[in-house]
Amino acid sequence: MGLFQDHLLRVQREAARSAVQPGVSGLMQDMESNRAKLPTIVIADFSGDIEDWVRFRDTFKEMVIERPNLPNIYKMNYLRSYVKGEAAELLQEVPSGGEHFADAWQVLKGHYDNTRLLTNKLLDRLISLPSMSSDCASELMRVLNGVRNLLRALKALGSPVDHWGNLSVFLTLRKLTLRCRSKWEDTVKQRADPTAPDSFDDLCLQLADPDFTKLGRIDLLLGTQIHARVVQEGLRVGNESMPIATNSRLGPILSGNINDSDTGGSIVYLQTEGHLDDLLRSFWEVEEPPHAPLLSAEDKMCEEHYVNTTVRLPDGRYQVRLPTEAQCPNRLGKLSTDS
Numbered sequence: 001m002g003l004f005q006d007h008l009l010r011v012q013r014e015a016a017r018s019a020v021q022p023g024v025s026g027l028m029q030d031m032e033s034n035r036a037k038l039p040t041i042v043i044a045d046f047s048g049d050i051e052d053w054v055r056f057r058d059t060f061k062e063m064v065i066e067r068p069n070l071p072n073i074y075k076m077n078y079l080r081s082y083v084k085g086e087a088a089e090l091l092q093e094v095p096s097g098g099e100h101f102a103d104a105w106q107v108l109k110g111h112y113d114n115t116r117l118l119t120n121k122l123l124d125r126l127i128s129l130p131s132m133s134s135d136c137a138s139e140l141m142r143v144l145n146g147v148r149n150l151l152r153a154l155k156a157l158g159s160p161v162d163h164w165g166n167l168s169v170f171l172t173l174r175k176l177t178l179r180c181r182s183k184w185e186d187t188v189k190q191r192a193d194p195t196a197p198d199s200f201d202d203l204c205l206q207l208a209d210p211d212f213t214k215l216g217r218i219d220l221l222l223g224t225q226i227h228a229r230v231v232q233e234g235l236r237v238g239n240e241s242m243p244i245a246t247n248s249r250l251g252p253i254l255s256g257n258i259n260d261s262d263t264g265g266s267i268v269y270l271q272t273e274g275h276l277d278d279l280l281r282s283f284w285e286v287e288e289p290p291h292a293p294l295l296s297a298e299d300k301m302c303e304e305h306y307v308n309t310t311v312r313l314p315d316g317r318y319q320v321r322l323p324t325e326a327q328c329p330n331r332l333g334k335l336s337t338d339s
Contacts, residue, residue: 041063041078043059043060043063043082044056044082045083045084046082047086047087048084050117050118051118051122053112054156054157056082057113060079064078071098072098072101073101074098075101076100076101079101079104079105080096087112091104091107094107115157115158118157122154122157125150126147126151126154126171129146129147129150130175131174131177132175132176132177132180135177143172143175143176144251147172147175147200148200148204151164151168165198165199166198168203169198170198172200184203201245204252205236205245227248227253230248230249231246231247231248232247232249234247236252240257242256243256244256301323306320309321
């Protein structure tokens with residue numbers, strides 16, 4: 001907040017010298033009010049990477065530029081605090097006063113608001129996306145998610161991505177291992193029309209699990225509370241006999257019907273509630289009779305002696321008879337030997 005303090009002090013000094021001018025006090029009140037109400041604005045820095053420009057431009061415009069009654073000096077300070085590297089060098093020749101904010105913003109827009117340049121940059125990233133290094137699922141999802149995100153960014157810039165089915169699949173297959181490509185070709189042969197154009201959405205659906213047609217060990221069952229936290233925007237729906245693919249942080253999640261009547265099997269569903277189990281266990285333990293402790297031979301002899309010889313006197317006291325030597329020769333013999 002050092003820049004805000006400096007500029008605020010400067011405005012206050014100018015206001016003190018120009019107190020007779022109309023509107024100055026109102027400006028000060030507006031600045032103090034905005035400063036008191038202005039929340040902490042968190043925007044990722046923009047360092048000149050043109051791929052990040054659209055994200056930075058839209059976020060800064062919504063959170064700073066379009067904020068009502070926010071003085072331009074505040075907007076300029078926010079802009080300089082979030083612009084770094086190459087982008088910051090473009091603003092070196094722009095004065096720092098609030099009256100120059102519009103010029104500074106126009107400098108950035110003129111340099112980075114270039115649809116052709118943005119599109120070429122994204123296409124270059126799409127072509128140069130690293131190929132899979134192994135057959136593991138994480139590498140497959142890295143490639144599929146990378147292509148999907150780049151296609152979405154290109155579509156947002158106006159590129160006709162929806163008509164790039166063949167091209168998208170062709171470029172993606174070049175990034176896959178031989179095993180994954182073979183799996184894709186196998187699924188193509190099973191289509192009703194193997195000559196139909198490829199679709200990138202179909203490629204994600206079929207290759208989400210390279211061995212999705214094989215039975216395997218279940219490593220983990222996730223409940224709905226976890227499912228709700230990992231799902232993301234994106235849904236692929238086929239016909240009624242096909243499963244539905246939901247996009248998630250773990251990759252596509254398949255649910256619904258599968259048209260495969262030849263495969264038999266059973267599904268076992270297990271759900272545990274640890275807290276409920278503990279309550280039931282406590283209930284059972286309370287209702288059960290206490291377990292009799294295991295007694296040694298000497299303990300049993302002492303208990304029998306107490307039961308057979310102990311009486312209660314008329315005055316309420318108890319009379320306990322001590323065992324004689326004949327009743328416990330082994331124990332007394334050991335005591336006499338030890339002594």
